[in-house]
Amino acid sequence: MVLGDEEAAKALNAQDTERPAQVRRAALASAIGTTIEWYDFFLYNTAAALIFPQLFFPASSSYAGAMQSFATYAVGFAARPMGAAIFGYWGDRIGRKTTLIVTLLLMGIASGVVGMLPGTETIGVAAPIILVTLRLIQGIAIGGEWSGSVLLAMEWGDQSKRGLLGSFAQIGVPVGLVLGTGGMTLLSATLSDEAFDSWGWRVPFLASLILVGVGLMIRLRILETPMFAAVVAEKRTSRSPVVDVAKQHWREILLSAGLRFSEQMPFYLFTSYVLVYVVEEREFSKTFVLNAVLVAAALELVTIPWFAQLSDRFGRKRVYLTGAVLTGLIAFPYFAVLENGGHLILFVAVVLSMIPHAMQYGPQAALIGESFPTHLRYGGAGLGYQLASVFAGGPAPLLATWLLHQTGTPYSISVYIVLAATVTVLCCWFLPDRSRSDIADPATYSPRPTR
Structure with a gap:
């Protein structure tokens, strides 16, 4: 099954007749879709730090409970390349739009079930098993979501503004973090500890079901991107896009993954692990x-x-x-502030740590997406982006917890960050910069024909 000829023709004709409106819709759908996906994902991250150790691993010590909770957190990252491969196949076969509707539904339903899941004291060992399964589903959905959302905006818009248009999908991360963390913050501040731990944390998870309905309404109104529609119209789709991109563009996939180390790994330390460190080691409040x-x-x-x-x-x-x-340069000062700083300077350090992240995350979508041809771009960009999750983002809070426990000093985590920054600098250096290039497949290009 591939994108129908009629819908492909609509997308191509819209380049002249409806292009401005479709560009706006694509950008909005890209931003809102990833916002919902990341809202759900970050809710889990926050709950993994503050709630899940005592709810799903109550028999463990504080250290063991945190390790077990962050291990389930890491499972979602391990599943991301699987999602990139599954949805990369369909995204490069049937199109960006349809694939993105499926990923949105998967994430929203999984999060809603997490919000209704009883703890270990109620249903025993089944609770953490179901939790891990739902986290796997979340990881698969996120794995397929990112590249499609990026391409939806990039392939519709002005090609001289690909960086800005690709960043609409990236904006979903901070918006999702604001909504998810903001919801948890509001409930944590207004409810007693007992009420928050028993039912308050569930409310934001259940609210994700409403957000999914909004996201679906928006995504159903957009057309397929003109670049992919042209590939379909000229019958140039690949029979096995994920296999083909792995064979033909393995170098770009690996460099794209390494590119993310100093962006992704510190980000999850600065937004998730910091919750544990500041609360447990410095005894600051969760709300702060x-x-x-x-x-x-x-x-x-x-x-x-x-x-x-x-x-x-x-x-x-x-x-x-x-x-x-800059990420490498702030690694030691950041943890020096976390270990010794007062409330004000610690607050400022947490906020400013996001600036080097934004310098990478803003251009990242276009930098990775431009590295692959249109007929293989969904799978190639998704695999490159999500492969980093297995080695960088997923293990980060787990390894940080282990490093602090083994060494007794947070500066061992600083070394970890510097190593990640080194990997990124090397990979970025060797990845070609195509920000001034035409990224549409030439009409003369002929991959293996579709059956």
């Missing part, structure tokens, strides 16, 4: 640190599109490399 993360996420609503726009002007790699170097 949640507020700091919330303000940091709000700052990224401005900085992500700004740095993406700068990449359209000055080139992706120049902006991206600057962010990676």
Whole structure:
């Protein structure tokens, strides 16, 4: 099954007749879709730090409970490349739009079930098993969501503004973080500890079902992207897009994965692990640190599109490399503040730590997406982006917890961050910058024909 000829023709004709409206819809659908996906994902991250250890692993010590909770958290990251492969196949076969509707439904339903899941004291060992299964489903959905959302905006819009348009999908991360963390912060601040731990944390998970309905309404109104519609109309889709992209563009996939180390790994330390460290080690309140993360996420609503726009002007790699170097430079000062700083300076450190992240995350969508041809772009960009989750984002809070326990000093985590920044600088250096190139497949290109 591939994109129908009639819908492909609609998308191609819309380039002239409805292009401005479709570009706006694509950008909106991209931003709102990823917002909902990341809202659900970050809710789990926050609950994994604050709620799940005692709810699903009550017999464990504080350290063991945190390790077990972050292990289930890591499972979602391990599933992401699987989702990228599954939905990459369909995204490069039947199109971006249909695939994105499925990923949105998967994530929303899984999150709603998490919000209704009883704890270990109620249903025993089945509780953590179901929790891990739902986290796997979330990871698969996120794995298929990202590249489709990025391409939806990038392939519809002005090609001289690909960095800015691709960043609409990236904005979903801070918006999702604001909504998810903001919901948890509000409930944590207004409810007693007993009420929050027993039922308050469930409310934001259940609310995701409403958000999914809104997202579906928006995504159903958009057309397929003109670039992919042209591939379909000229019968140039691949029979096995994921296999083909792995064979033909393995170098770009690996470099795209390495590109993300200094962006993704510190991000999850600065937004998720920090909740554990500041509350457990410094004995600051949950509400205080949640507020700091919330303000940091709000700052990224401005900085992500700004740095993406700068990449359209000055080139992706120049902006991206600057962010990676800054990440390495702040690694030791950041944990020095977390270990010794007072409330004000610690709050400022958590907020400002997001600036180097935004310098990378803003241009990242276009930098990775531009590295692959249209007929293989969904799978190639998705695999490159999500492969990093297995080695960078997923294990980060788990390894940070282990490093602090083994060494007794948070500066071992700083070394971890510097190593990640080094990997990113090297991979970014070797990945070609195509920010000034035409990324549409030439009409003369002929991959293996579709059956």
